[in-house]
Amino acid sequence: MERYPSYDVIIIGGGPAGIAAAIRSKELGMKSILIESREILGGVPLQCIHPGFGIHYFKEDLTGTEFISKLLKKMEDINVSYLTRAHVHSIEVRSHNEKVINVITSEGVKRLETKTLIYAAGARERHIFETNIVGDRPDGIYTAGEAQTLMDIYGIMPGKQVVIVGSGDVGLIMARRFALEGAKVVAVIEMMPYPGGLLRNVVQCLYDYDIPLYLSHVIKRVSGRRRVEKVTVSRVDESLRPIKGTEFELRCDTLILATGLIPNIDILERIGVIIDPATRGPVVNEFLETTVPGVFVAGNALIINDSVDNVVNQGELAAEGAHIFIQNDGMPSTGWRPVKKGRNIRSAVPHYISGMRDVTFYARVRAPERMVEVRVPEVDFKRRLHSVRPAEMITFKLPKELLASLKDPKVTLEVVRLCRK
Amino acid sequence: MRLRVAIIGSGIIGSCIARVLSMYENFSVTLIEREFDVGWGSSKANSSVIHPGHEEDPERHPLRAKLCKEGNILWRTWAKELDIPVKWPGELMLFFREEEGRARKYIDLAKRNGIPSVKIVPREELLKMEPILNPDVEGAVYAPTTGVIDPFEAVIAVVENAVDNSVKLLTETEVRAIKIAGGEVKGVLTNNGFIDADIIINAAGIHSDEVSHMAGVEPNFKIRPRRGEYILFDEDVEIKPTRVLHTTPTEKTKGVYGLTTIHGNLMIGPTAEDLPPDFKERTSTTNEGLEYLWDKALALFKELPPRSKVIRSFAGLRAEPPDGRWLIRAYMDPWGFINVAGIRSPGFTAAPAIAHYVLNLIRTEYDVKLIKKDRWNPYRRGIVRLADKSLHQIDSLIRKNPDYGEIICYCKLVSKAEILEAIERMRKIGIKTITLDGIKYRTRAGFGRCQGAFCRWKIALLVSQYTQTPLHKVVIKKSPYGIGDVKVLLREG
Numbered sequence: 001m002e003r004y005p006s007y008d009v010i011i012i013g014g015g016p017a018g019i020a021a022a023i024r025s026k027e028l029g030m031k032s033i034l035i036e037s038r039e040i041l042g043g044v045p046l047q048c049i050h051p052g053f054g055i056h057y058f059k060e061d062l063t064g065t066e067f068i069s070k071l072l073k074k075m076e077d078i079n080v081s082y083l084t085r086a087h088v089h090s091i092e093v094r095s096h097n098e099k100v101i102n103v104i105t106s107e108g109v110k111r112l113e114t115k116t117l118i119y120a121a122g123a124r125e126r127h128i129f130e131t132n133i134v135g136d137r138p139d140g141i142y143t144a145g146e147a148q149t150l151m152d153i154y155g156i157m158p159g160k161q162v163v164i165v166g167s168g169d170v171g172l173i174m175a176r177r178f179a180l181e182g183a184k185v186v187a188v189i190e191m192m193p194y195p196g197g198l199l200r201n202v203v204q205c206l207y208d209y210d211i212p213l214y215l216s217h218v219i220k221r222v223s224g225r226r227r228v229e230k231v232t233v234s235r236v237d238e239s240l241r242p243i244k245g246t247e248f249e250l251r252c253d254t255l256i257l258a259t260g261l262i263p264n265i266d267i268l269e270r271i272g273v274i275i276d277p278a279t280r281g282p283v284v285n286e287f288l289e290t291t292v293p294g295v296f297v298a299g300n301a302l303i304i305n306d307s308v309d310n311v312v313n314q315g316e317l318a319a320e321g322a323h324i325f326i327q328n329d330g331m332p333s334t335g336w337r338p339v340k341k342g343r344n345i346r347s348a349v350p351h352y353i354s355g356m357r358d359v360t361f362y363a364r365v366r367a368p369e370r371m372v373e374v375r376v377p378e379v380d381f382k383r384r385l386h387s388v389r390p391a392e393m394i395t396f397k398l399p400k401e402l403l404a405s406l407k408d409p410k411v412t413l414e415v416v417r418l419c420r421k
Numbered sequence: 422m423r424l425r426v427a428i429i430g431s432g433i434i435g436s437c438i439a440r441v442l443s444m445y446e447n448f449s450v451t452l453i454e455r456e457f458d459v460g461w462g463s464s465k466a467n468s469s470v471i472h473p474g475h476e477e478d479p480e481r482h483p484l485r486a487k488l489c490k491e492g493n494i495l496w497r498t499w500a501k502e503l504d505i506p507v508k509w510p511g512e513l514m515l516f517f518r519e520e521e522g523r524a525r526k527y528i529d530l531a532k533r534n535g536i537p538s539v540k541i542v543p544r545e546e547l548l549k550m551e552p553i554l555n556p557d558v559e560g561a562v563y564a565p566t567t568g569v570i571d572p573f574e575a576v577i578a579v580v581e582n583a584v585d586n587s588v589k590l591l592t593e594t595e596v597r598a599i600k601i602a603g604g605e606v607k608g609v610l611t612n613n614g615f616i617d618a619d620i621i622i623n624a625a626g627i628h629s630d631e632v633s634h635m636a637g638v639e640p641n642f643k644i645r646p647r648r649g650e651y652i653l654f655d656e657d658v659e660i661k662p663t664r665v666l667h668t669t670p671t672e673k674t675k676g677v678y679g680l681t682t683i684h685g686n687l688m689i690g691p692t693a694e695d696l697p698p699d700f701k702e703r704t705s706t707t708n709e710g711l712e713y714l715w716d717k718a719l720a721l722f723k724e725l726p727p728r729s730k731v732i733r734s735f736a737g738l739r740a741e742p743p744d745g746r747w748l749i750r751a752y753m754d755p756w757g758f759i760n761v762a763g764i765r766s767p768g769f770t771a772a773p774a775i776a777h778y779v780l781n782l783i784r785t786e787y788d789v790k791l792i793k794k795d796r797w798n799p800y801r802r803g804i805v806r807l808a809d810k811s812l813h814q815i816d817s818l819i820r821k822n823p824d825y826g827e828i829i830c831y832c833k834l835v836s837k838a839e840i841l842e843a844i845e846r847m848r849k850i851g852i853k854t855i856t857l858d859g860i861k862y863r864t865r866a867g868f869g870r871c872q873g874a875f876c877r878w879k880i881a882l883l884v885s886q887y888t889q890t891p892l893h894k895v896v897i898k899k900s901p902y903g904i905g906d907v908k909v910l911l912r913e914g
Contacts, residue, residue, distance in 0.1 A: 001816045037828065087828035089812065102812055104836075106826035109816040127872040129733045134706040137735065139897040143874045150878060156893045156903040160910055182910030225702060226899035266832075266870070269657070 007114040015043020017120035017299025020315030034082035042068040056309040096293040116322040123261035123300035138224035144258040159254030168196035171258030176205035278347035285352040287321025342414025378408040427618035431459040435624030436579040441776035443586035446792040455595035460576030466737025471568030472767040475531035489767040491774035503578040504803040512567030512665040573862035582801040606757035629762030647741040649691025650710035653733040658726035677717040751786040808834040830876040832869020858898040
């Protein structure tokens with residue numbers, strides 16, 4: 001096995017978070033390398049031929065593919081080193097500033113030593129056995145990402161009569177994608193009483209194409225001998241339980257699962273990183289450092305984001321964290337203050353802050369509300385929002401000047417309703 | 422002259438019979454399978470347990486009792502010769518206070534069947550053996566000879582070895598009729614033409630009643646499909662028993678197992694639900710079935726992993742014969758027809774013993790003087806798996822073949838080299854359509870927690886490339902991956 005000189009930082013995952021982290025690491029003068037398992041850098045946005053990428057980062061509305069091209073150009077300009085077709089087999093933690101990354105490549109196993117690590121390997125899609133759908137297990141069931149890969153990377157049409165499960169942005173965009181290629185999109189099925197994606201996407205992807213959206217409905221059963229033939233749909237009550245007698249069938253040959261993403265962090269769990277059950281990603285401090293010193297995480301491996309701009313910011317922040325870690329031989333802190341989830345906050349990162357620096361919070365609410373304020377009462381922070389929805393991440397920054405007044409050993413994020421109706 | 426033998430069905434029963442017959446000069450064997458691949462019926466969706474034989478009543482089911490016991494012993498040799506993943510953890514049939522009497526019955530059955538070392542383990546000892554058990558348990562019947570096998574690989578391994586010893590496999594071949602003339606079988610008519618045969622062995626599993634009726638025998642023999650549902654958990658859950666756990670069977674049910682599969686997943690199942698006779702394809706899962714399993718599993722364990730750790734649920738159909746009685750018989754009219762029908766549990770366990778039993782039937786009933794082949798190869802090696810190797814071993818594998826360095830399935834660590842080897846092996850045994858499911862069962866790619874969301878398209882690309890098939894025509898399980906190129910619907914209107 002080949003051994004390599006030690007790195008300051010190794011970045012695992014060549015999607016937007018990893019690329020951004022690699023660029024920032026290089027700018028900060030760290031000896032770094034980016035590791036990607038596929039044959040090309042770019043990650044999931046490569047297969048996203050719809051716009052909505054880079055409005056903040058590049059100040060332009062780009063497709064995913066265009067966004068990645070521009071990001072890669074930036075990366076090449078400053079000569080970031082990277083490995084593709086390289087699979088991280090395991091991580092060995094030797095000490096707080098010594099880690100070994102074992103990487104499988106077609107030249108052999110490489111053992112890469114590093115002081116810090118930024119993990120940005122994205123998320124995986126929830127599959128059918130993680131839903132409550134029972135019945136047959138015929139062909140014709142695809143995750144949204146798989147269908148998107150087939151259509152937009154390899155030019156293959158999965159089927160012609162499509163039912164989509166999940167009305168998050170991914171589900172909505174795939175509904176339009178199928179409709180654009182002449183498929184009959186029979187329905188989009190959403191368990192919650194409200195759509196999971198942006199309102200803009202509901203209009204542009206469903207209403208414009210006359211695609212029915214069934215809110216408060218679930219698919220109970222899939223039937224089909226060889227390929228999907230039909231699905232049985234049922235209404236659900238307020239506690240999301242199917243209501244007897246409301247079942248009906250929809251004929252289709254294709255079922256697309258857009259039922260959400262789960263951070264892809266198995267390898268971090270194996271080195272003892274503590275996981276937050278709410279985000280299903282690691283518990284992190286304000287530099288996105290996990291509970292294993294010198295191991296940082298960014299992008300969808302940290303928390304499922306809905307904008308690539310946030311992902312890129314997290315990658316850059318993790319790189320800055322790694323830089324500070326190396327300069328100080330560990331993360332300097334006078335004590336970490338926990339971030340508590342208050343009213344109507346389902347998930348939030350970071351989990352700990354120092355109170356010494358600016359902090360960007362990423363949070364999601366439990367339930368949709370209108371006319372609210374996001375508050376951090378300990379520092380008297382308030383921001384008025386017209387509406388909040390679980391589908392839309394709340395992002396805001398607490399400047400260090402404001403945090404300087406913090407006396408409390410904790411901070412609380414909460415959403416407060418301003419008036420009724 | 423060699424006897425031409427046609428075996429209908431390449432499940433575990435037909436495949437084991439093929440292997441045993443391949444040891445002799447007397448036979449020229451054709452194994453006929455209607456699916457794309459071998460072992461796609463009951464053989465692939467079962468408990469994966471190699472039973473000791475202490476549950477069989479020797480009076481009611483003497484054949485089951487005898488062949489189960491023999492099969493348990495034979496699998497130990499077969500698994501070694503054929504490189505089939507197997508382990509022998511033993512089994513604990515748990516009982517609660519009111520169940521003790523029923524459980525003790527198995528001690529008696531074990532004695533009568535000659536199953537060694539079956540004994541009662543009291544509560545304290547039991548909780549030491551398996552600390553994750555439900556603490557309310559009273560005791561258990563311990564049967565140390567229970568095994569756990571990889572059922573997919575078992576069938577594949579047996580067929581690979583049989584083909585290596587001159588058995589011919591015909592997949593995608595469905596039997597339509599059996600030709601009989603002058604009181605003797607003459608052959609089978611299939612969708613792929615007529616196959617001459619002097620002996621026809623019916624190992625058609627859930628469809629074995631239909632095949633028997635084609636030969637005009639056992640008109641009252643009717644198989645009932647009995648559905649068994651299962652839940653499979655991720656490898657990383659903490660509740661994983663060392664031994665096979667089993668609830669005490671009742672009058673109505675055979676009990677539910679909680680076990681760690683050969684690949685390290687916690688598995689709960691099966692249910693036992695009798696379906697109408699014509700529901701022979703109904704391998705659907707149900708809410709009721711899965712809830713029943715949760716309920717039963719709660720009796721086995723002190724706690725269960727969260728539901729979010731379930732990575733798969735599935736169901737299989739067992740071929741339930743009248744009175745649970747296996748029908749293994751060689752007929753004089755028509756001469757040459759042999760039923761190996763209605764082989765319900767413990768059929769997988771007994772399969773190698775059933776094969777020898779059938780050989781003996783041929784020898785005695787049809788008066789065949791068996792001649793062993795001089796050159797019969799008992800061995801078969803499995804696919805080399807990166808997941809079983811150390812980093813140093815992986816490194817040297819890659820240096821010999823760089824395809825080992827290209828990882829296709831992240832969850833189960835499966836490389837391109839393994840996928841290509843699976844394709845190669847499928848072709849070698851005569852499989853015409855390379856399916857993604859066939860590759861999954863051979864390599865385990867797609868068996869992990871993402872269930873193929875990351876790797877299915879990559880495997881499809883490899884199949885497309887190495888079999889010169891357009892990507893959309895690559896078959897997943899039973900139908901193509903896509904319907905055409907992405908503009909096909911717009912073009913065709």
